[in-house]
Amino acid sequence: MDDDKPRLLDQVRQQIRLRNYSIRTETIYTEWVKRYIRFHKYRHPVEMGAAEVEAFLTHLAVGRNVAAATQNQALAALLFLYKEVLKLELPWLEGVVRAKKPAHLPVVLTRDEVARVLAQMSGVHWLVANLLYGSGLRLMEALRLRVKDVEFSRGEILVRDGKGQKDRVTMLPRLVMIRLHQHLEEVSALHQQDLADGFGRVNLPFALARKYPNAAAEWGWQFVFPSGNRSQDPRGAGTFRHHLHEKTIQRAVREAVHKAGVIKPATPHTLRHSFATHLLEAGQDIRTVQELLGHADVKTTQIYTHVLNRGGLGVMSPLDRV
Structure with a gap:
């Protein structure tokens, strides 16, 4: 590891700011990256792959019973991490099945x-x-x-x-x-x-x-x-x-x-x-x-x-x- 290289979360923040994403997106993405790493006992993302991403997303859907939108948000953060920060071309990640949002009609007032x-x-x-x-x-x-x-x-x-x-x-x-x-x-x-x-x-x-x-x-x-x-x-x-x-x-x-x-x-x-x-x-x-x-x-x-x-x-x- 290069000691002069920024820490992973700092790299995530740098890439987000380069793309002019909002502070809300920065906060959300860095939080999902931290949760992903914590879930896998602090292994570095470059050491992990499709199995680990799918295990994390499954944990969110089954273990934590999160909404489909939340699971998709986590996946978007991980896509950004691997593609834009780590610069890893991992076609398997694009193929990870996204949770489908339930087809609810919007609440409308008279x-x-x-x-x-x-x-x-x-x-x-x-x-x-x-x-x-x-x-x-x-x-x-x-x-x-x-x-x-x-x-x-x-x-x-x-x-x-x-x-x-x-x-x-x-x-x-x-x-x-x-x-x-x-x-x-x-x-x-x-x-x-x-x-x-x-x-x-x-x-x-x-x-x-x-x-x-x-x-x-x-x-x-x-x-x-x-x-x-x-x-x-x-x-x-x-x-x-x-x-x-x-x-x-x-x-x-x-x-x-x-x-x-x-x-x-x-x-x-x-x-x-x-x-x-x-x-x-x-x-x-x-x-x-x-x-x-x-x-x-x-x-x-x-x-x-x-x-x-x-x-x-x-x-x-x-x-x-x-």
């Missing part, structure tokens, strides 16, 4: 249920929830929204680096414009105070911090929904005011659903599901909905046609014809 849930929310929580339902944003897309990507005059939101690192445009609901304007005035005052205190810089995506060294302190790059506290960047790049933590919104929506008396297992993502379903119910064409949601394949969007408010599979019961 318009009345959405109104009741939103009525139980206020402040920043209300604003975020309204963007999830009114713009079809994913939770992290809303929380990572930058000031410059909200276009009031055009009634648009530009979603940067959504799922699959794709950009897209969606609508900005008129209902939230006044409240959002007021909110941004408060955020601007907070930003000015941060600058006065010697801070006021925000973490920039990719290599923009090096390309535009002053952009991190500019108003347009600030998060629309900043955290109440400044914090140290986990990658050691300084002290920033990050965006709100997703658990804050998850907790607020869960409490609002309970107070509204909605018995469905609704989450923030349920508001996005409801956005798509209600657009289709209103007669919007599926291709437009696909673009607004940022789906790569229209087949993903088609699942909402199965939960439209038209009865089972859109067919009228013969009892209703009697």
Whole structure:
């Protein structure tokens, strides 16, 4: 072993950052690599192969009873480890059987249920929830929204680096414009105070911090929904005011659903599901909905046609014809 060579987990982090993956992906991948090595009694991955990967994945599915999405996440991390970090061409790993996600229909709220849930929310929580339902944003897309990507005059939101690192445009609901304007005035005052205190810089995506060294302190790059506290960047790049933590919104929506008396297992993502379903119910064409949601394949969007408010599979019961 070369003593000057970085430790394995440091190599994983380096390769993730070279590819501009998010800090969340970095945290998840390094944790799965640690669990994989720990499971095999701290053997180095280069000493292991298909049997060890399959044993680990089987342990997750059978011994730990994890969801298919969790098992696939672990496999993605191991694929990255062997292919991108260790540079091992192992065709057997590509052939490992991935767990299949169960074909569950999404939970969708009625318009009345959405109104009741939103009525139980206020402040920043209300604003975020309204963007999830009114713009079809994913939770992290809303929380990572930058000031410059909200276009009031055009009634648009530009979603940067959504799922699959794709950009897209969606609508900005008129209902939230006044409240959002007021909110941004408060955020601007907070930003000015941060600058006065010697801070006021925000973490920039990719290599923009090096390309535009002053952009991190500019108003347009600030998060629309900043955290109440400044914090140290986990990658050691300084002290920033990050965006709100997703658990804050998850907790607020869960409490609002309970107070509204909605018995469905609704989450923030349920508001996005409801956005798509209600657009289709209103007669919007599926291709437009696909673009607004940022789906790569229209087949993903088609699942909402199965939960439209038209009865089972859109067919009228013969009892209703009697």
